[in-house]
Structures are given as C-alpha cells and as structure tokens.
Amino acid sequence: MSQDIKLHLADLLRTALASVVPAGDEATSLPAITLERPKQASHGDFACNIAMQLARTLKRNPRELAQLILGELPPSPYVASVDIAGAGFINFHLQPAAKLDAVAAVLRAGDAYGRSTAGAGRRVQVEFVSANPTGPLHVGHGRGAAYGASLASLLAFAGWDVTREYYVNDAGRQMDILGVSTWLRYLDRAGEHVAFPGNAYQGDYVREMAAQLHATQGARFVRPAASVVAGLPAMPDAERSDDEAKQQRELHLDGLIDRAKTLLGDDWAFVHGFALNEQLNDCRDDLEGFAVHFDVWFSEKSLFDTGLVARCIDKLEKAGHLYTQNGARWFRSTAFGDEKDRVVQRENGLYTYFASDIAYHLNKYERGFDRIINVWGADHHGYIPRVKGALDALGLDRERLDVALVQFAVLYRNGQKASMSTRSGEFVTLRELRGEVGNDACRFFYVLRKSDQHLDFDLDLAKSQSSDNPVYYVQYAYARIASLLAQSTDAALPVPTAARLALLSGAREVALAARLGEFPEVIDAAAAELAPHAIAFYLRDLAAEFHSYYNAERMRVDDAELCAARLTLAAAVAQVIRNGLGLLGVSCPQSM
Numbered sequence: 330m331s332q333d334i335k336l337h338l339a340d341l342l343r344t345a346l347a348s349v350v351p352a353g354d355e356a357t358s359l360p361a362i363t364l365e366r367p368k369q370a371s372h373g374d375f376a377c378n379i380a381m382q383l384a385r386t387l388k389r390n391p392r393e394l395a396q397l398i399l400g401e402l403p404p405s406p407y408v409a410s411v412d413i414a415g416a417g418f419i420n421f422h423l424q425p426a427a428k429l430d431a432v433a434a435v436l437r438a439g440d441a442y443g444r445s446t447a448g449a450g451r452r453v454q455v456e457f458v459s460a461n462p463t464g465p466l467h468v469g470h471g472r473g474a475a476y477g478a479s480l481a482s483l484l485a486f487a488g489w490d491v492t493r494e495y496y497v498n499d500a501g502r503q504m505d506i507l508g509v510s511t512w513l514r515y516l517d518r519a520g521e522h523v524a525f526p527g528n529a530y531q532g533d534y535v536r537e538m539a540a541q542l543h544a545t546q547g548a549r550f551v552r553p554a555a556s557v558v559a560g561l562p563a564m565p566d567a568e569r570s571d572d573e574a575k576q577q578r579e580l581h582l583d584g585l586i587d588r589a590k591t592l593l594g595d596d597w598a599f600v601h602g603f604a605l606n607e608q609l610n611d612c613r614d615d616l617e618g619f620a621v622h623f624d625v626w627f628s629e630k631s632l633f634d635t636g637l638v639a640r641c642i643d644k645l646e647k648a649g650h651l652y653t654q655n656g657a658r659w660f661r662s663t664a665f666g667d668e669k670d671r672v673v674q675r676e677n678g679l680y681t682y683f684a685s686d687i688a689y690h691l692n693k694y695e696r697g698f699d700r701i702i703n704v705w706g707a708d709h710h711g712y713i714p715r716v717k718g719a720l721d722a723l724g725l726d727r728e729r730l731d732v733a734l735v736q737f738a739v740l741y742r743n744g745q746k747a748s749m750s751t752r753s754g755e756f757v758t759l760r761e762l763r764g765e766v767g768n769d770a771c772r773f774f775y776v777l778r779k780s781d782q783h784l785d786f787d788l789d790l791a792k793s794q795s796s797d798n799p800v801y802y803v804q805y806a807y808a809r810i811a812s813l814l815a816q817s818t819d820a821a822l823p824v825p826t827a828a829r830l831a832l833l834s835g836a837r838e839v840a841l842a843a844r845l846g847e848f849p850e851v852i853d854a855a856a857a858e859l860a861p862h863a864i865a866f867y868l869r870d871l872a873a874e875f876h877s878y879y880n881a882e883r884m885r886v887d888d889a890e891l892c893a894a895r896l897t898l899a900a901a902v903a904q905v906i907r908n909g910l911g912l913l914g915v916s917c918p919q920s921m
Contacts, residue, residue: 334407334846335364338375338421341408345401346379349394350387359383364421366847373412373420374428374843380417391417425839426831431846433825435901443852443908448489454693455481456627457704458616459496462608463507464532466615466759469706469737472784474759475775475914476735477704478621479861482912487856492698494625496689499605500633501682505586506530507608508601512550512589513557514539515600521554526585527567528578532756538607542600550600552592561585615760619768620914632688638680641688641723642673650722660687665718668711687719694725702859707734707781733859738775738784766791772914773800776861796876799869800915803906806872808921810903813884813896815919822893823900832894837878841898844871848905861913868909875902 339362346359360382364375380395387394395417402411407427412420435442457477460470478493485491498504510530513523518539525531542550561584565574590597609626616623632638642658645651651658656676660683663670673684693701705712709732717727739746740757763771770791777799778784796802814823833842848867855863884895907917 334423334427335375337405337407338364338377341402341405342377342379342398342419344403345398348401349397350383366850367418367420372414372418373422375421375423376414377419377421378417380419384417395419423843425834428839428843428846429830429833431842432830432833432898432901435845435848435904436823436825436897439904440908440911442904443848444486444488445849445853445856446488447853447856448484448487450488450490451699452492452697453484453489453700453702454492454494454696454698455484455702455704456494456496456693457481458621459498460612461498461503462605462612463503463530464608465534465756466612467756468740468759468762468786471619471759471762471771472738472775472780473704473706473735474616474619474621475772476733476780476861479772479776479864479913480702480704480733480859482914483852483856483861483864486912487852489700489856492625493623494627495623496627496629497609498629499609500630500685502583502586504601504605506582507535507604508597509582509586509589510535511538511542511604512593512600513585515542515550516552516554516557518543519548519551521551521557523554523557524564526564526578526582528582529585534608534611538604541607542603550593550596556592557585557588561588615758619759619763619771627689627692629685629689632685632692633680637692638685638688641691642680642684645673645687645719645722648722648724660715660719660722662715662718665714665721667715667718671715683715686716687723690716690720690730691723691725694720694729699729701730703730703732704780705732705734707736710734731859734781736781736783738786740786740788742788762786762788769804769915770798770800773803773865776865776913779860779862794921799865801921802876803868803872803910804915804918805921806875807903807906807910807917808919809879810875810899810906811917811919813899814903816885817896823897824893825897825901829890829894829897832891833898835882837874837881838895838898841874841878841902844874845901845905848909864909864912868906868913871902871905871909875899 342362343359350359360379362377362379364377367373367376380398381391383389384391384394389397392413395413399411399413399419407424408421409424410422412422414420438444455477457480458466458470458474460466460473466474481491481493507530510525513525513529514536516523517525562577562580564581565577589600593600613626642651645660646658650661650664651673652661653659657672658674659670660673661670671683672681673687674680690701713732716732717730720727720730740762742757759771766788774786774791775784790798791800792798794801817823833839851863851867855861882895884892884899886892886895903917910917
C-alpha cells in the first residue's frame with residue numbers, strides 16, 4: 330500500500346500544482362515531491378512540504394500557497410481529508426480502506442513482501458568480520474558479524490546483487506606470532522622449556538593446537554630450548570610497563586619468530602599453516618553456526634603471491650605519489666586529506682599492512698563491483714581517509730566505497746564487564762555467548778542499536794522471557810499468531826477478501842494495517858542508510874501494536890466472518906514479522 334499510495338498522492342499534488350504554478354513561470358521546474366510519515370499521528374498519514382519549497386520562488390507565503398494547492402487537489406477515494414499544519418505542511422489523512430489494502434498486499438506477496446528493486450541488480454560487495462585468524466571469535470567480533478550479515482541480506486532484499494566476503498589476514502606478523510606461540514607450547518609439551526613471552530598468544534586454544542601438533546607430528550619440530558633462546562634480545566622484568574620495556578618485549582618476540590624460521594627451515598611453513606588453518610576452520614565453523622555465511626574467503630597472502638601488492642605500489646610510484654626517506658617508501662597521503670604520510674614499504678623491503686590493504690581495494694575495483702562496503706571496527710575511523718586517498722591516487726572513484734563503522738559490543742554478566750583481549754586469552758568467545766543465550770538473542774541484540782553506537786550486551790535480559798526482552802517479545806507475537814492459525818477451521822481461513830477487510834473497522838485494526846504498509850518504506854530506507862537496526866525497531870513496534878490489539882480484542886469471536894477477518898490481519902502481521910526476522914537471521918518459533 331505505502332509505495333502505491335505515495336505515488337498516487339504525488340500525482341494528486343502534481344495535478345494541483347499545474348493549476349497553481351503559472352504557465353511559463355520559472356518555477357515550472359518543480360522540485361521533487363516527497364511525502365514523509367509525520368511523527369505525530371494527529372498530523373495525518375503522509376505530509377508534504379512542497380509549498381514551503383516553492384514559497385520563495387513564487388514569492389508567496391507558504392501557508393497561503395499550501396491553501397491554494399489544497400484547493401486544486403482532485404478528489405480521491407483513498408483520501409479522507411487534507412489539512413495544513415505548521416509553516417505550510419500539507420497533511421493527508423487516508424481512508425481506512427486505503428490502509429487495510431496493506432493486509433491483502435502482504436498476503437499476496439508472502440515472503441516477497443517488502444522486496445524492492447532499488448538496487449536494480451547492481452553488484453555490491455560487503456566485506457565484514459575479517460578478524461585476524463589468531464584466536465577464537467569473541468563477543469566483540471559477533472556484532473560485526475551480525476551487522477554485516479543483516480546488512481547483506483537487507484541489500485539483497487532491496488534488489489542488490491550481493492557478494493559477502495571475508496578478508497583473511499593470513500600474511501604478516503600476527504600470524505607469525507600465532508605460529509611461534511603454538512611452537513613454543515609444542516616444545517614445552519615435548520620437554521623443551523622456553524620462557525613463554527607475555528606478548529605472545531596466551532589462550533588455552535594455543536595449548537590445544539600444540540597438543541594436537543605433538544600428537545600428530547611427534548618430535549618432528551622439537552629443537553633444543555638452548556638453541557631457541559641463544560643470543561636473543563633479553564626480556565625486561567615482568568613488572569616494567571614503560572615504553573622501552575614494551576619495545577624490548579616486541580624485539581624479543583620478533584627474535585623468537587626469526588629463530589623459529591631458522592631452526593625449522595621448511596617445516597616453519599607447516600607449523601605456520603597448521604595454526605592458521607586450525608583457527609580459520611574454527612572461525613568458519615563458528616560463523617556458520619551463527620547463520621553467517623560468506624561467498625568469498627579472500628586470502629591476503631594471494632595479493633603477494635600474484636604480485637598485486639608490488640604492482641599496486643609501482644603504480645603509485647609512477648604516478649608520483651611515493652617518496653623515499655630513511656630507506657623506506659612513503660605514500661603522500663597528506664595530499665589526499667590524511668593527517669600524515671604513510672609507509673608502504675619498510676627499509677627491510679617488507680610491505681606494510683597498508684600496502685596490502687591498498688592492493689586489496691584495487692582488487693575489489695578490478696573485480697567490477699558497482700559498490701563496495703567495508704564493515705570496520707569503530708577504532709578504524711582514522712583509516713578511512715588514507716584508504717580513500719589511495720583510491721584517489723590510483724585514479725579510482727572513491728564514492729564507490731562506503732565504510733560502515735561498528736562499535737564493539739561490551740558484554741555484562743552479573744553486572745561485571747568481560748575482558749576482550751585476544752593476546753591475553755581472557756575473553757568470552759562468540760561460541761560461548763551463543764551457547765548461553767542462543768543465536769536468536771545474539772543476532773537481534775547485536776542490531777538493536779545503530780552500528781556506530783556503543784552497545785552494552787545485557788546477558789540477563791537476553792535470556793529473560795519477558796516483554797522487556799525485545800527478541801522474545803517479537804517472537805512471542807509470531808508464536809501467538811501461529812497458535813491462532815493452527816486452530817482455524819475452514820470457515821475462518823485467513824483469506825483477504827474485500828468484504829472481510831471491510832469488517833476491520835476498529836482503530837487498532839486500522840492502525841495495525843497501516844503499520845504493515847510501512848514495511849516496504851522501512852526496507853528501502855534501511856538499505857539506503859545501511860541501517861539494519863531500523864528493521865529491529867520496526868519489528869518491535871509492530872509486535873507491540875499486535876500484542877495491544879490481541880489483549881484488547883477477542884480474536885475468535887462467534888461471528889465467523891469477523892473472526893476470519895481478524896485472523897487474516899493476524900496472518901499478515903505474522904508474515905511481515907517472518908520477513909523482517911529473516912533479514913536479521915532470527916528464527917520464527919511456532920510456539921513459545
């Protein structure tokens with residue numbers, strides 16, 4: 330109903346303007362007619378500010394102009410009344426029958442209700458999660474996963490051709506740290522005790538990988554502890570936390586990595602690959618269990634293997650965007666709005682993470698996506714200008730790239746904040762959270778706030794079965810309707826005939842139907858704003874209106890046709906709840 334009626338109202342306004350605006354007047358180049366839903370129900374079903382937009386050009390008082398437009402509006406069977414409010418808003422009040430049309434529209438379209446063609450089949454890549462495979466996914470990663478998956482589903486529903494992608498950081502220092510952490514635990518298990526660095530990966534999962542490596546490979550990778558630490562930079566006292574001590578610890582860890590590579594030779598690749606694959610497989614399994622699926626798992630290492638990083642940096646060099654200083658190559662990112670220039674190749678010849686990120690984005694463009702959406706943690710906000718600057722330097726259209734920032738969620742259990750440090754091993758995994766509260770609560774709670782807003786994940790609330798728990802509240806509305814429909818007789822089947830819809834004359838019934846009609850608008854707006862939280866908000870409001878209606882009116886009345894009419898309305902509500910929850914990756918239980 331909503332989209333069709335908006336087109337109809339816009340046509341009425343254009344007809345009126347043809348009489349109000351003088352022929353040949355410069356104002357005949359009219360602005361786009363937009364109709365919005367007023368925040369206050371008393372202001373009608375739709376409001377238009379066209380009179381205020383034209384007032385200056387026509388040199389008329391906006392309220393007077395609105396009155397002239399109102400006087401020229403053609404009659405419509407869908408419009409009950411039109412009035413003027415505020416500085417000159419034209420407010421339309423619809424006939425109940427126009428609102429009830431949404432019930433029939435929902436049941437006709439079924440699972441497709443709300444689907445749009447706004448994306449026009451254009452290709453969009455949504456890259457999300459992309460956590461380093463150096464340990465289990467934790468609660469913070471879960472929010473990016475839920476947001477990215479919901480956003481991808483929303484865009485697909487809005488007509489985009491979506492590719493869901495995970496960027497695997499399988500090259501670089503962090504993976505080396507995981508590899509050496511696993512090897513040191515392996516050595517310890519084999520009786521060669523090396524002091525374990527505090528800045529290596531500490532979690533039990535590292536010990537488990539080491540045990541598995543020892544069980545399957547025996548003594549293959551055992552080297553004397555003395556040869557491992559001989560000549561390495563000394564570790565400072567554990568009590569020291571100054572910058573010099575931190576640097577010394579990192580130098581010691583780098584020394585251990587270099588020593589592992591030297592002592593193990595070709596076997597280093599096996600240890601490194603073992604740790605990578607174990608964590609990556611764990612990540613895949615966890616995400617699949619969370620109903621988060623990816624079309625592409627893109628390897629960072631492939632950017633080096635194919636020579637794309639070197640080609641990308643050479644392209645920047647030839648374009649005059651690099652310079653050399655102290656043996657390192659720098660990108661002039663300040664020329665493109667960044668706060669300082671950035672190193673892309675260190676003095677030792679190794680490329681930086683930024684260099685591989687530039688190459689990865691070049692790869693995205695070369696794959697021909699019409700739009701690219703990166704879902705990043707909010708702490709990467711400062712990274713945006715340097716990446717977009719690199720796109721400019723490569724002659725690529727920066728407007729094709731959107732970055733959606735996601736604040737990490739903070740988990741509270743029994744009023745206590747949980748730690749999120751992967752290196753220390755003190756964190757709550759996503760798998761643990763899912764096991765405790767269930768996928769549905771996780772998925773819904775994670776998108777209950779705008780992605781760049783702080784989110785406290787209240788574990789006690791997520792597990793409660795009360796109206797205060799939003800996912801329970803929405804699912805309970807669906808389960809209530811499923812129970813009603815399961816008890817229906819043939820005489821009370823939810824069929825949206827005109828006669829039956831006309832029986833829905835109560836204020837709550839009409840308001841509920843009008844809310845159903847808003848769903849396509851919510852979809853289009855949420856997709857345009859990259860805001861799946863708007864779907865969660867809408868479903869919560871829809872559920873509240875249905876519960877209010879259910880508690881105020883008897884659904885199974887003696888009048889068979891009225892009973893069927895109310896069940897038809899309820900069936901439409903259930904369909905929209907199912908469509909909305911499906912986009913958020915949340916199930917619809919038949920009973921609760």
